[in-house]
Amino acid sequence: MISEIQIFKILQAMGLQGSHSSKRKLQPISKAKNDENGSAHSLVPPDSIISDIESYTPWKFEHPSALDSFERMMKAAKGKKIAVFLDYDGTLSPIVDDPDKAFMSDEMRAAVREVAKYFPTAIVSGRSREKVKQFVQLSNVYYAGSHGMDIKAPPRPVKSSDGKYHTISPGIKGNEVAFQPAKKFLPAIQEIITELEEETKKIQGASVEDNRFCVSVHFRQVRDEDYSILQEKVKSVLKNYPEFHLSEGKKVMEIRPSIEWDKGHALEYLLETLGLSNSSDVLPLYIGDDRTDEDAFKVIKSRGRGFPIIVSSTPKDTKASYSLKDPSEVLTFLSRLARWRKSSSSTRQHSQIWGINS
């Protein structure tokens, strides 16, 4: 893999790029033709480099690789605190046909464990909190399930009669409480699940996933010609539940209570409970691949500091500032992040700060 800098140098040599500016739009580059003798023009780099340049679209300049930008990002983070937020499906685990088999690799688990030794770390997923915890199997991270509608974290700092805030030390075991802003919808959600299961049971490949405070209807394995029937059935069930709405993710329809709470709110909530919300020294780093992660990217953007990173191998509309191609690049990034921090501090200092087990 060639770096961003190398690509700029090549582009400059080819007369296609004037200066290093992430805002500047590049014209699409087409592969130069061989000359009459069949030999490539002297300015044309080898095929492997050409294909890297071709994939370096204007989108990639606006959302540079977090791996290529690592040194720059860490320079900006020097002396500041990074708080890490990670989506699960498509970020820590690859997208697979069967949602029950979206396992995380041992290498990824080890990398997240290592990151969480040095930085406060939370997994923010559309899955139920219990389910994502079963997949991740780490005790030194916080979990937010149901797109942030089910968070287990230290209690919010409380203001006492003397007007002072009392912050509870983050992460001390047994001190965590569940925050569940959509609790009153639980009975309706169970009714919706029963009705959806009944309505969709004849559609081959469709499945309904109980994510506790939200529901997923999967269609990855549904034939294309059956999709609109499935969609109609889901919509007809939802007609009786006006307090819920439907959105679409990666080959999945997601049904959620219409409350003002999403992954962005979950990020803010976690920062607050961890005592990290008011400091200009805190840089939230969020890695996610799906539309629901955009709410968290937006929050980081509006805070004006932090690292919103999208996982995508193709250009897409996003509020993220950086990109990683796939979960294998996420693994490389997280390992580098932990190594970077390890080389600048000792584990002992960290566990004293965060007080959580690994």
Ligand SMILES: O=P(O)(O)OC[C@H]1O[C@H](O[C@H]2O[C@H](CO)[C@@H](O)[C@H](O)[C@H]2O)[C@H](O)[C@@H](O)[C@@H]1O
């Ligand atoms: O917020 P996330 O953790 O990314 O959860 C979003 C949805 O992820 C899961 O579905 C996706 O991954 C499955 C396994 O790879 C795949 O089969 C499915 O097509 C994807 O949409 C999860 O099963 C859903 O409930 C989540 O809503």
